Amino acid sequence: MRIGVDARKLRDGGIGTYIRNLLTVFVMRPGGNEYVVFLLEDDLGSFAHPGSTAEEIRVQARKYSVAEHWHLARAARRAQVDLYHSPHYTLPLPLQCPAVVTVHDLIHVRFSRFFPAGAGIYARTIAGAAVRKARIVLVDSTHVRDDVQEMLGVSPDRVRVVPLGIAKEFSRRSTADTERFLKERSLPSAYILYVGARKKHKNLALLIDALERLPRPERLPLVLSGPPWRLGHPLAQRAQRAGVLSCIHFAGVLRNEEELALLYSGAALYVQPSLDEGFGLPPLEAMACGTPVLASSAGALKETLGDAAVLLPPSEPEVWSEAIVDLLRDSLRREGLIRKGIARSRAFTWDRTAELTMAAYREALQVV
Structure with a gap:
Protein backbone atom coordinates (compact mmCIF):
# COMPACT_ATOMS: atom_id res chain seq x y z
CA MET A 1 0.00 0.00 0.00
CA ARG A 2 1.30 3.44 -0.95
CA ILE A 3 0.10 5.92 1.67
CA GLY A 4 0.25 9.70 1.37
CA VAL A 5 0.32 11.77 4.58
CA ASP A 6 -0.01 15.55 4.80
CA ALA A 7 2.72 16.49 7.30
CA ARG A 8 2.75 20.26 6.79
CA LYS A 9 1.68 20.79 10.42
CA LEU A 10 4.72 18.91 11.72
CA ARG A 11 5.67 21.85 13.97
CA ASP A 12 2.16 22.69 15.13
CA GLY A 13 1.75 21.72 18.79
CA GLY A 14 -0.33 18.64 19.46
CA ILE A 15 -1.03 17.91 15.80
CA GLY A 16 2.71 18.04 15.13
CA THR A 17 3.29 15.56 17.96
CA TYR A 18 0.68 13.27 16.41
CA ILE A 19 2.22 13.43 12.92
CA ARG A 20 5.79 12.96 14.14
CA ASN A 21 5.11 9.97 16.36
CA LEU A 22 2.68 8.23 14.02
CA LEU A 23 4.98 8.50 11.01
CA THR A 24 8.01 7.46 13.07
CA VAL A 25 6.31 4.17 13.96
CA PHE A 26 5.14 3.62 10.38
CA VAL A 27 8.56 4.27 8.86
CA MET A 28 10.34 2.09 11.40
CA ARG A 29 7.88 -0.78 10.80
CA PRO A 30 6.77 -0.43 7.19
CA GLY A 31 5.14 -3.86 6.91
CA GLY A 32 5.46 -3.75 3.12
CA ASN A 33 3.91 -0.27 2.87
CA GLU A 34 5.42 2.84 1.31
CA TYR A 35 4.86 6.33 2.71
CA VAL A 36 4.74 9.56 0.76
CA VAL A 37 5.09 12.48 3.13
CA PHE A 38 4.00 15.94 1.97
CA LEU A 39 6.10 18.58 3.75
CA LEU A 40 6.92 22.26 3.78
CA GLU A 41 10.44 23.01 2.57
CA ASP A 42 11.88 23.67 6.06
CA ASP A 43 10.88 20.19 7.22
CA LEU A 44 12.38 18.16 4.38
CA GLY A 45 14.67 15.47 5.75
CA SER A 46 12.45 14.68 8.74
CA PHE A 47 11.57 11.14 7.66
CA ALA A 48 13.49 10.15 4.52
CA HIS A 49 16.87 8.57 5.17
CA PRO A 50 18.92 5.72 3.65
CA GLY A 51 16.90 2.52 3.82
CA SER A 52 13.70 4.35 4.74
CA THR A 53 10.38 3.52 3.09
CA ALA A 54 9.42 7.19 3.26
CA GLU A 55 9.50 9.48 0.24
CA GLU A 56 9.30 13.21 0.93
CA ILE A 57 7.61 15.65 -1.42
CA ARG A 58 7.81 19.40 -0.97
CA VAL A 59 4.55 21.34 -1.20
CA GLN A 60 4.32 25.12 -1.14
CA ALA A 61 0.68 25.59 -0.20
CA ARG A 62 0.00 27.36 3.10
CA LYS A 63 -2.01 25.50 5.72
CA TYR A 64 -5.76 26.18 5.55
CA SER A 65 -5.39 28.06 2.26
CA VAL A 66 -7.54 27.76 -0.84
CA ALA A 67 -4.46 26.78 -2.86
CA GLU A 68 -3.72 23.75 -0.68
CA HIS A 69 -6.68 21.88 -2.14
CA TRP A 70 -5.24 21.92 -5.64
CA HIS A 71 -1.54 21.65 -4.73
CA LEU A 72 -2.04 18.62 -2.49
CA ALA A 73 -4.51 16.88 -4.80
CA ARG A 74 -2.06 17.25 -7.69
CA ALA A 75 0.88 16.09 -5.55
CA ALA A 76 -1.07 13.00 -4.39
CA ARG A 77 -2.06 12.18 -7.97
CA ARG A 78 1.52 12.51 -9.26
CA ALA A 79 2.83 10.40 -6.38
CA GLN A 80 0.25 7.72 -7.26
CA VAL A 81 -0.79 7.13 -3.66
CA ASP A 82 -3.38 4.45 -2.94
CA LEU A 83 -4.66 6.26 0.15
CA TYR A 84 -4.36 9.81 1.48
CA HIS A 85 -4.40 10.68 5.20
CA SER A 86 -4.94 14.20 6.47
CA PRO A 87 -4.00 14.45 10.19
CA HIS A 88 -6.21 17.51 10.70
CA TYR A 89 -9.69 18.41 9.57
CA THR A 90 -9.15 19.42 5.96
CA LEU A 91 -9.04 17.30 2.79
CA PRO A 92 -8.19 18.51 -0.74
CA LEU A 93 -11.52 18.88 -2.53
CA PRO A 94 -10.28 17.55 -5.93
CA LEU A 95 -8.58 14.52 -4.32
CA GLN A 96 -9.38 11.40 -6.32
CA CYS A 97 -8.03 8.55 -4.19
CA PRO A 98 -9.62 7.09 -1.03
CA ALA A 99 -8.97 9.23 2.05
CA VAL A 100 -8.88 9.14 5.84
CA VAL A 101 -9.11 12.31 7.96
CA THR A 102 -8.34 12.82 11.64
CA VAL A 103 -10.45 15.27 13.63
CA HIS A 104 -8.72 16.02 16.93
CA ASP A 105 -11.42 18.38 18.21
CA LEU A 106 -14.11 20.83 17.14
CA ILE A 107 -13.21 23.54 19.64
CA HIS A 108 -13.31 26.23 16.93
CA VAL A 109 -16.95 25.28 16.36
CA ARG A 110 -18.02 24.69 19.97
CA PHE A 111 -16.27 27.83 21.28
CA SER A 112 -16.40 30.04 18.20
CA ARG A 113 -16.79 33.12 20.45
CA PHE A 114 -13.14 32.73 21.51
CA PHE A 115 -11.81 33.01 17.96
CA PRO A 116 -11.80 35.69 15.24
CA ALA A 117 -15.12 36.39 13.53
CA GLY A 118 -15.95 33.72 10.99
CA ALA A 119 -13.46 31.16 12.34
CA GLY A 120 -16.22 28.91 13.65
CA ILE A 121 -18.15 28.96 10.38
CA TYR A 122 -14.95 28.30 8.44
CA ALA A 123 -14.01 25.38 10.70
CA ARG A 124 -17.48 23.84 10.42
CA THR A 125 -17.45 24.23 6.64
CA ILE A 126 -13.95 22.83 6.07
CA ALA A 127 -14.31 20.01 8.59
CA GLY A 128 -17.76 19.18 7.24
CA ALA A 129 -16.43 18.88 3.68
CA ALA A 130 -13.51 16.75 4.89
CA VAL A 131 -15.59 14.23 6.85
CA ARG A 132 -18.06 13.91 3.98
CA LYS A 133 -15.25 13.16 1.54
CA ALA A 134 -13.29 10.78 3.78
CA ARG A 135 -14.14 7.10 3.82
CA ILE A 136 -13.08 6.82 7.48
CA VAL A 137 -12.95 9.56 10.13
CA LEU A 138 -10.47 9.10 12.98
CA VAL A 139 -10.99 10.82 16.36
CA ASP A 140 -8.91 10.84 19.54
CA SER A 141 -11.73 10.13 21.98
CA THR A 142 -15.39 9.22 22.34
CA HIS A 143 -15.96 12.88 23.25
CA VAL A 144 -14.80 13.98 19.78
CA ARG A 145 -16.67 11.07 18.21
CA ASP A 146 -19.89 12.41 19.70
CA ASP A 147 -19.04 15.95 18.52
CA VAL A 148 -18.41 14.98 14.89
CA GLN A 149 -21.62 12.99 14.82
CA GLU A 150 -23.64 15.76 16.42
CA MET A 151 -22.08 18.85 14.79
CA LEU A 152 -21.03 17.48 11.41
CA GLY A 153 -23.60 14.73 10.92
CA VAL A 154 -21.09 11.93 10.37
CA SER A 155 -22.58 8.46 10.32
CA PRO A 156 -21.37 6.42 13.34
CA ASP A 157 -20.28 3.55 11.08
CA ARG A 158 -17.55 5.76 9.53
CA VAL A 159 -15.99 7.01 12.79
CA ARG A 160 -13.15 5.20 14.58
CA VAL A 161 -11.76 6.18 17.99
CA VAL A 162 -7.95 6.04 17.93
CA PRO A 163 -6.41 7.35 21.19
CA LEU A 164 -3.07 9.13 21.07
CA GLY A 165 0.11 7.81 22.66
CA ILE A 166 2.83 8.86 25.08
CA ALA A 167 6.39 8.87 23.77
CA LYS A 168 8.92 6.70 25.57
CA GLU A 169 10.96 9.82 26.41
CA PHE A 170 8.39 10.77 29.05
CA SER A 171 9.53 9.28 32.34
CA ARG A 172 10.67 10.56 35.72
CA ARG A 173 14.06 12.28 35.45
CA SER A 174 16.73 12.17 38.14
CA ARG A 346 1.49 3.28 30.16
CA ALA A 347 -1.84 2.28 28.61
CA PHE A 348 -1.33 4.83 25.80
CA THR A 349 1.39 4.06 23.25
CA TRP A 350 2.12 5.32 19.74
CA ASP A 351 2.51 1.70 18.64
CA ARG A 352 -1.15 1.14 19.50
CA THR A 353 -2.14 4.40 17.77
CA ALA A 354 -0.29 3.28 14.64
CA GLU A 355 -1.86 -0.19 14.78
CA LEU A 356 -5.41 1.18 14.96
CA THR A 357 -4.66 3.77 12.28
CA MET A 358 -3.31 1.12 9.91
CA ALA A 359 -6.47 -0.93 10.48
CA ALA A 360 -8.50 2.13 9.46
CA TYR A 361 -6.36 2.54 6.31
CA ARG A 362 -7.07 -1.03 5.27
CA GLU A 363 -10.75 -0.61 6.03
CA ALA A 364 -10.91 2.58 3.95
CA LEU A 365 -9.51 0.77 0.91
CA GLN A 366 -12.16 -1.93 1.26
CA VAL A 367 -15.08 0.52 1.46
CA VAL A 368 -16.92 0.93 -1.83
Whole structure:
Protein backbone atom coordinates (compact mmCIF):
# COMPACT_ATOMS: atom_id res chain seq x y z
CA MET A 1 0.00 0.00 0.00
CA ARG A 2 1.30 3.44 -0.95
CA ILE A 3 0.10 5.92 1.67
CA GLY A 4 0.25 9.70 1.37
CA VAL A 5 0.32 11.77 4.58
CA ASP A 6 -0.01 15.55 4.80
CA ALA A 7 2.72 16.49 7.30
CA ARG A 8 2.75 20.26 6.79
CA LYS A 9 1.68 20.79 10.42
CA LEU A 10 4.72 18.91 11.72
CA ARG A 11 5.67 21.85 13.97
CA ASP A 12 2.16 22.69 15.13
CA GLY A 13 1.75 21.72 18.79
CA GLY A 14 -0.33 18.64 19.46
CA ILE A 15 -1.03 17.91 15.80
CA GLY A 16 2.71 18.04 15.13
CA THR A 17 3.29 15.56 17.96
CA TYR A 18 0.68 13.27 16.41
CA ILE A 19 2.22 13.43 12.92
CA ARG A 20 5.79 12.96 14.14
CA ASN A 21 5.11 9.97 16.36
CA LEU A 22 2.68 8.23 14.02
CA LEU A 23 4.98 8.50 11.01
CA THR A 24 8.01 7.46 13.07
CA VAL A 25 6.31 4.17 13.96
CA PHE A 26 5.14 3.62 10.38
CA VAL A 27 8.56 4.27 8.86
CA MET A 28 10.34 2.09 11.40
CA ARG A 29 7.88 -0.78 10.80
CA PRO A 30 6.77 -0.43 7.19
CA GLY A 31 5.14 -3.86 6.91
CA GLY A 32 5.46 -3.75 3.12
CA ASN A 33 3.91 -0.27 2.87
CA GLU A 34 5.42 2.84 1.31
CA TYR A 35 4.86 6.33 2.71
CA VAL A 36 4.74 9.56 0.76
CA VAL A 37 5.09 12.48 3.13
CA PHE A 38 4.00 15.94 1.97
CA LEU A 39 6.10 18.58 3.75
CA LEU A 40 6.92 22.26 3.78
CA GLU A 41 10.44 23.01 2.57
CA ASP A 42 11.88 23.67 6.06
CA ASP A 43 10.88 20.19 7.22
CA LEU A 44 12.38 18.16 4.38
CA GLY A 45 14.67 15.47 5.75
CA SER A 46 12.45 14.68 8.74
CA PHE A 47 11.57 11.14 7.66
CA ALA A 48 13.49 10.15 4.52
CA HIS A 49 16.87 8.57 5.17
CA PRO A 50 18.92 5.72 3.65
CA GLY A 51 16.90 2.52 3.82
CA SER A 52 13.70 4.35 4.74
CA THR A 53 10.38 3.52 3.09
CA ALA A 54 9.42 7.19 3.26
CA GLU A 55 9.50 9.48 0.24
CA GLU A 56 9.30 13.21 0.93
CA ILE A 57 7.61 15.65 -1.42
CA ARG A 58 7.81 19.40 -0.97
CA VAL A 59 4.55 21.34 -1.20
CA GLN A 60 4.32 25.12 -1.14
CA ALA A 61 0.68 25.59 -0.20
CA ARG A 62 0.00 27.36 3.10
CA LYS A 63 -2.01 25.50 5.72
CA TYR A 64 -5.76 26.18 5.55
CA SER A 65 -5.39 28.06 2.26
CA VAL A 66 -7.54 27.76 -0.84
CA ALA A 67 -4.46 26.78 -2.86
CA GLU A 68 -3.72 23.75 -0.68
CA HIS A 69 -6.68 21.88 -2.14
CA TRP A 70 -5.24 21.92 -5.64
CA HIS A 71 -1.54 21.65 -4.73
CA LEU A 72 -2.04 18.62 -2.49
CA ALA A 73 -4.51 16.88 -4.80
CA ARG A 74 -2.06 17.25 -7.69
CA ALA A 75 0.88 16.09 -5.55
CA ALA A 76 -1.07 13.00 -4.39
CA ARG A 77 -2.06 12.18 -7.97
CA ARG A 78 1.52 12.51 -9.26
CA ALA A 79 2.83 10.40 -6.38
CA GLN A 80 0.25 7.72 -7.26
CA VAL A 81 -0.79 7.13 -3.66
CA ASP A 82 -3.38 4.45 -2.94
CA LEU A 83 -4.66 6.26 0.15
CA TYR A 84 -4.36 9.81 1.48
CA HIS A 85 -4.40 10.68 5.20
CA SER A 86 -4.94 14.20 6.47
CA PRO A 87 -4.00 14.45 10.19
CA HIS A 88 -6.21 17.51 10.70
CA TYR A 89 -9.69 18.41 9.57
CA THR A 90 -9.15 19.42 5.96
CA LEU A 91 -9.04 17.30 2.79
CA PRO A 92 -8.19 18.51 -0.74
CA LEU A 93 -11.52 18.88 -2.53
CA PRO A 94 -10.28 17.55 -5.93
CA LEU A 95 -8.58 14.52 -4.32
CA GLN A 96 -9.38 11.40 -6.32
CA CYS A 97 -8.03 8.55 -4.19
CA PRO A 98 -9.62 7.09 -1.03
CA ALA A 99 -8.97 9.23 2.05
CA VAL A 100 -8.88 9.14 5.84
CA VAL A 101 -9.11 12.31 7.96
CA THR A 102 -8.34 12.82 11.64
CA VAL A 103 -10.45 15.27 13.63
CA HIS A 104 -8.72 16.02 16.93
CA ASP A 105 -11.42 18.38 18.21
CA LEU A 106 -14.11 20.83 17.14
CA ILE A 107 -13.21 23.54 19.64
CA HIS A 108 -13.31 26.23 16.93
CA VAL A 109 -16.95 25.28 16.36
CA ARG A 110 -18.02 24.69 19.97
CA PHE A 111 -16.27 27.83 21.28
CA SER A 112 -16.40 30.04 18.20
CA ARG A 113 -16.79 33.12 20.45
CA PHE A 114 -13.14 32.73 21.51
CA PHE A 115 -11.81 33.01 17.96
CA PRO A 116 -11.80 35.69 15.24
CA ALA A 117 -15.12 36.39 13.53
CA GLY A 118 -15.95 33.72 10.99
CA ALA A 119 -13.46 31.16 12.34
CA GLY A 120 -16.22 28.91 13.65
CA ILE A 121 -18.15 28.96 10.38
CA TYR A 122 -14.95 28.30 8.44
CA ALA A 123 -14.01 25.38 10.70
CA ARG A 124 -17.48 23.84 10.42
CA THR A 125 -17.45 24.23 6.64
CA ILE A 126 -13.95 22.83 6.07
CA ALA A 127 -14.31 20.01 8.59
CA GLY A 128 -17.76 19.18 7.24
CA ALA A 129 -16.43 18.88 3.68
CA ALA A 130 -13.51 16.75 4.89
CA VAL A 131 -15.59 14.23 6.85
CA ARG A 132 -18.06 13.91 3.98
CA LYS A 133 -15.25 13.16 1.54
CA ALA A 134 -13.29 10.78 3.78
CA ARG A 135 -14.14 7.10 3.82
CA ILE A 136 -13.08 6.82 7.48
CA VAL A 137 -12.95 9.56 10.13
CA LEU A 138 -10.47 9.10 12.98
CA VAL A 139 -10.99 10.82 16.36
CA ASP A 140 -8.91 10.84 19.54
CA SER A 141 -11.73 10.13 21.98
CA THR A 142 -15.39 9.22 22.34
CA HIS A 143 -15.96 12.88 23.25
CA VAL A 144 -14.80 13.98 19.78
CA ARG A 145 -16.67 11.07 18.21
CA ASP A 146 -19.89 12.41 19.70
CA ASP A 147 -19.04 15.95 18.52
CA VAL A 148 -18.41 14.98 14.89
CA GLN A 149 -21.62 12.99 14.82
CA GLU A 150 -23.64 15.76 16.42
CA MET A 151 -22.08 18.85 14.79
CA LEU A 152 -21.03 17.48 11.41
CA GLY A 153 -23.60 14.73 10.92
CA VAL A 154 -21.09 11.93 10.37
CA SER A 155 -22.58 8.46 10.32
CA PRO A 156 -21.37 6.42 13.34
CA ASP A 157 -20.28 3.55 11.08
CA ARG A 158 -17.55 5.76 9.53
CA VAL A 159 -15.99 7.01 12.79
CA ARG A 160 -13.15 5.20 14.58
CA VAL A 161 -11.76 6.18 17.99
CA VAL A 162 -7.95 6.04 17.93
CA PRO A 163 -6.41 7.35 21.19
CA LEU A 164 -3.07 9.13 21.07
CA GLY A 165 0.11 7.81 22.66
CA ILE A 166 2.83 8.86 25.08
CA ALA A 167 6.39 8.87 23.77
CA LYS A 168 8.92 6.70 25.57
CA GLU A 169 10.96 9.82 26.41
CA PHE A 170 8.39 10.77 29.05
CA SER A 171 9.53 9.28 32.34
CA ARG A 172 10.67 10.56 35.72
CA ARG A 173 14.06 12.28 35.45
CA SER A 174 16.73 12.17 38.14
CA THR A 175 16.82 14.89 40.77
CA ALA A 176 20.29 16.01 39.62
CA ASP A 177 19.28 16.33 35.95
CA THR A 178 16.05 18.12 36.85
CA GLU A 179 17.78 20.59 39.17
CA ARG A 180 20.39 21.33 36.50
CA PHE A 181 17.68 22.02 33.93
CA LEU A 182 15.73 24.30 36.28
CA LYS A 183 18.86 26.25 37.12
CA GLU A 184 19.70 26.70 33.42
CA ARG A 185 16.19 28.04 32.84
CA SER A 186 16.18 30.23 36.00
CA LEU A 187 13.08 28.40 37.22
CA PRO A 188 12.03 27.87 40.85
CA SER A 189 12.80 24.57 42.56
CA ALA A 190 9.12 23.85 43.32
CA TYR A 191 6.21 24.98 41.19
CA ILE A 192 2.78 24.32 39.71
CA LEU A 193 3.01 23.66 35.97
CA TYR A 194 0.89 24.23 32.89
CA VAL A 195 2.06 23.16 29.41
CA GLY A 196 0.37 24.22 26.20
CA ALA A 197 -1.22 27.08 24.30
CA ARG A 198 -2.67 30.14 26.01
CA LYS A 199 -5.87 30.31 23.98
CA LYS A 200 -9.06 31.31 25.75
CA HIS A 201 -10.55 27.83 25.85
CA LYS A 202 -7.48 26.68 27.79
CA ASN A 203 -8.99 28.73 30.64
CA LEU A 204 -5.75 30.04 32.16
CA ALA A 205 -7.73 32.88 33.74
CA LEU A 206 -9.02 30.29 36.22
CA LEU A 207 -5.44 29.44 37.24
CA ILE A 208 -4.68 33.11 37.90
CA ASP A 209 -7.85 33.46 39.98
CA ALA A 210 -7.03 30.27 41.90
CA LEU A 211 -3.46 31.45 42.49
CA GLU A 212 -4.79 34.69 43.96
CA ARG A 213 -6.88 32.71 46.45
CA LEU A 214 -4.04 30.51 47.68
CA PRO A 215 -2.73 31.29 51.17
CA ARG A 216 0.54 33.20 50.72
CA PRO A 217 2.69 30.63 52.59
CA GLU A 218 1.44 27.92 50.19
CA ARG A 219 1.38 29.96 46.98
CA LEU A 220 3.85 28.04 44.86
CA PRO A 221 4.97 29.78 41.66
CA LEU A 222 3.08 28.94 38.48
CA VAL A 223 5.31 27.98 35.55
CA LEU A 224 3.96 28.22 32.01
CA SER A 225 5.68 26.57 29.05
CA GLY A 226 6.82 28.85 26.25
CA PRO A 227 8.14 32.41 26.12
CA PRO A 228 7.00 35.24 28.42
CA TRP A 229 3.82 37.04 27.52
CA ARG A 230 3.90 40.73 26.72
CA LEU A 231 2.80 42.99 29.57
CA GLY A 232 -0.25 44.10 27.62
CA HIS A 233 -1.52 40.54 27.26
CA PRO A 234 -4.98 40.10 28.88
CA LEU A 235 -3.66 37.30 31.12
CA ALA A 236 -0.72 39.46 32.25
CA GLN A 237 -3.11 42.29 33.09
CA ARG A 238 -5.36 39.89 34.99
CA ALA A 239 -2.38 38.57 36.96
CA GLN A 240 -1.26 42.11 37.76
CA ARG A 241 -4.72 43.04 39.07
CA ALA A 242 -4.75 39.87 41.16
CA GLY A 243 -1.33 40.68 42.62
CA VAL A 244 0.25 37.43 41.40
CA LEU A 245 2.24 38.63 38.38
CA SER A 246 5.55 38.03 40.15
CA CYS A 247 4.46 34.45 40.95
CA ILE A 248 4.30 33.47 37.28
CA HIS A 249 7.40 32.18 35.49
CA PHE A 250 8.03 31.03 31.93
CA ALA A 251 10.00 27.97 30.88
CA GLY A 252 10.91 29.34 27.45
CA VAL A 253 10.89 27.39 24.21
CA LEU A 254 11.40 23.66 24.77
CA ARG A 255 13.56 22.12 22.07
CA ASN A 256 12.65 18.46 22.49
CA GLU A 257 10.77 15.91 24.56
CA GLU A 258 13.78 15.42 26.86
CA GLU A 259 13.52 19.05 28.02
CA LEU A 260 9.76 18.75 28.40
CA ALA A 261 10.18 15.62 30.54
CA LEU A 262 12.60 17.53 32.78
CA LEU A 263 10.07 20.36 33.14
CA TYR A 264 7.32 17.89 34.09
CA SER A 265 9.65 16.10 36.53
CA GLY A 266 10.40 19.28 38.46
CA ALA A 267 6.76 20.19 39.06
CA ALA A 268 5.01 19.61 42.38
CA LEU A 269 1.68 19.57 40.56
CA TYR A 270 0.46 19.74 36.97
CA VAL A 271 -2.76 21.65 36.20
CA GLN A 272 -5.04 21.52 33.14
CA PRO A 273 -8.07 23.83 33.54
CA SER A 274 -9.39 23.62 29.94
CA LEU A 275 -13.00 24.25 28.96
CA ASP A 276 -12.60 21.54 26.31
CA GLU A 277 -9.98 19.07 25.09
CA GLY A 278 -10.11 16.51 22.32
CA PHE A 279 -7.75 14.22 24.23
CA GLY A 280 -5.35 15.82 26.73
CA LEU A 281 -1.73 14.87 25.99
CA PRO A 282 0.11 17.20 28.44
CA PRO A 283 -1.54 15.92 31.65
CA LEU A 284 -0.94 12.33 30.50
CA GLU A 285 2.72 13.17 29.75
CA ALA A 286 2.99 14.73 33.23
CA MET A 287 1.63 11.51 34.73
CA ALA A 288 4.27 9.49 32.86
CA CYS A 289 6.92 11.72 34.51
CA GLY A 290 5.55 11.03 37.99
CA THR A 291 3.77 14.34 38.53
CA PRO A 292 0.30 14.41 40.15
CA VAL A 293 -2.38 16.01 38.01
CA LEU A 294 -5.27 18.35 38.76
CA ALA A 295 -7.50 18.76 35.71
CA SER A 296 -10.82 20.01 34.48
CA SER A 297 -13.59 17.46 34.02
CA ALA A 298 -14.51 19.03 30.65
CA GLY A 299 -14.18 17.54 27.18
CA ALA A 300 -12.21 14.31 26.89
CA LEU A 301 -10.08 14.86 30.01
CA LYS A 302 -12.19 12.62 32.23
CA GLU A 303 -12.06 9.90 29.58
CA THR A 304 -8.30 10.20 29.07
CA LEU A 305 -7.18 10.61 32.67
CA GLY A 306 -9.71 8.39 34.45
CA ASP A 307 -9.32 8.17 38.21
CA ALA A 308 -5.58 8.92 38.01
CA ALA A 309 -6.19 12.69 38.28
CA VAL A 310 -8.22 14.97 40.53
CA LEU A 311 -11.00 16.30 38.28
CA LEU A 312 -12.82 19.56 38.96
CA PRO A 313 -15.34 21.78 37.16
CA PRO A 314 -13.55 24.41 35.05
CA SER A 315 -15.45 27.36 36.48
CA GLU A 316 -14.77 27.52 40.22
CA PRO A 317 -11.37 29.02 41.19
CA GLU A 318 -12.15 28.66 44.92
CA VAL A 319 -12.52 24.91 44.47
CA TRP A 320 -9.25 24.77 42.51
CA SER A 321 -7.32 26.72 45.13
CA GLU A 322 -8.63 24.41 47.87
CA ALA A 323 -7.72 21.32 45.84
CA ILE A 324 -4.20 22.66 45.19
CA VAL A 325 -3.64 23.24 48.91
CA ASP A 326 -5.02 19.80 49.79
CA LEU A 327 -2.77 18.04 47.27
CA LEU A 328 0.33 19.92 48.33
CA ARG A 329 -0.33 19.10 51.99
CA ASP A 330 -1.38 15.45 51.61
CA SER A 331 1.73 13.49 50.65
CA LEU A 332 -0.06 10.11 50.83
CA ARG A 333 -2.69 11.24 48.34
CA ARG A 334 -0.01 12.67 46.08
CA GLU A 335 1.87 9.37 46.11
CA GLY A 336 -1.33 7.52 45.27
CA LEU A 337 -1.99 9.82 42.31
CA ILE A 338 1.60 9.42 41.11
CA ARG A 339 1.30 5.61 41.11
CA LYS A 340 -2.06 5.70 39.35
CA GLY A 341 -0.81 8.27 36.84
CA ILE A 342 2.24 6.27 35.82
CA ALA A 343 0.10 3.16 35.34
CA ARG A 344 -2.51 5.14 33.39
CA SER A 345 0.04 6.68 31.04
CA ARG A 346 1.49 3.28 30.16
CA ALA A 347 -1.84 2.28 28.61
CA PHE A 348 -1.33 4.83 25.80
CA THR A 349 1.39 4.06 23.25
CA TRP A 350 2.12 5.32 19.74
CA ASP A 351 2.51 1.70 18.64
CA ARG A 352 -1.15 1.14 19.50
CA THR A 353 -2.14 4.40 17.77
CA ALA A 354 -0.29 3.28 14.64
CA GLU A 355 -1.86 -0.19 14.78
CA LEU A 356 -5.41 1.18 14.96
CA THR A 357 -4.66 3.77 12.28
CA MET A 358 -3.31 1.12 9.91
CA ALA A 359 -6.47 -0.93 10.48
CA ALA A 360 -8.50 2.13 9.46
CA TYR A 361 -6.36 2.54 6.31
CA ARG A 362 -7.07 -1.03 5.27
CA GLU A 363 -10.75 -0.61 6.03
CA ALA A 364 -10.91 2.58 3.95
CA LEU A 365 -9.51 0.77 0.91
CA GLN A 366 -12.16 -1.93 1.26
CA VAL A 367 -15.08 0.52 1.46
CA VAL A 368 -16.92 0.93 -1.83
